[in-house]
Amino acid sequence: MINPIEAGIQNTYPELKxxxxxxxxxxxxxxxxxxxxxxxxxxxxxxxRQIPLLRQIPYLALEVNGRGIWKNSS
Incomplete structure (x- = not known):
């Protein structure tokens, strides 16, 4: 059985044969x-070179409070 997609490609683009x-x-x-x-x-x-940035991820996670928003600095 011929795949209709392959048949369409073969008919449209004969150079692909x-x-x-x-x-x-x-x-x-x-x-x-x-x-x-x-x-x-x-x-x-x-x-x-990305290791220092990757090491900051746990500290950034600690700055988020329980409601899922960033703490205010004030």
């Missing part, structure tokens, strides 16, 4: 490994 050959980039494994390592390091560094 053809499959392009996969072209792998001409990159050495060590270069790819370095790119992945650099990306992982950037992600760790980003979240490491």
């Amino acid at each position: 053809t499959i392009s050959p996969i072209e792998w980039p001409n990159i050495d494994v060590s270069e790819v490994d370095k790119e992945i390592s650099d990306g992982a390091y950037a992600i760790r560094l980003f979240y490491f």
Whole structure:
């Protein structure tokens, strides 16, 4: 049985029926490994910089009183 969505795509976009050959980039494994390592390091560094903000969450929760509104400073 033909999926009507796939049939509609095939009728609307006949170019989707053809499959392009996969072209792998001409990159050495060590270069790819370095790119992945650099990306992982950037992600760790980003979240490491957020730690002071994340540590403030319990203190912000303590500032809320029982009615769910912020306490007045006066």
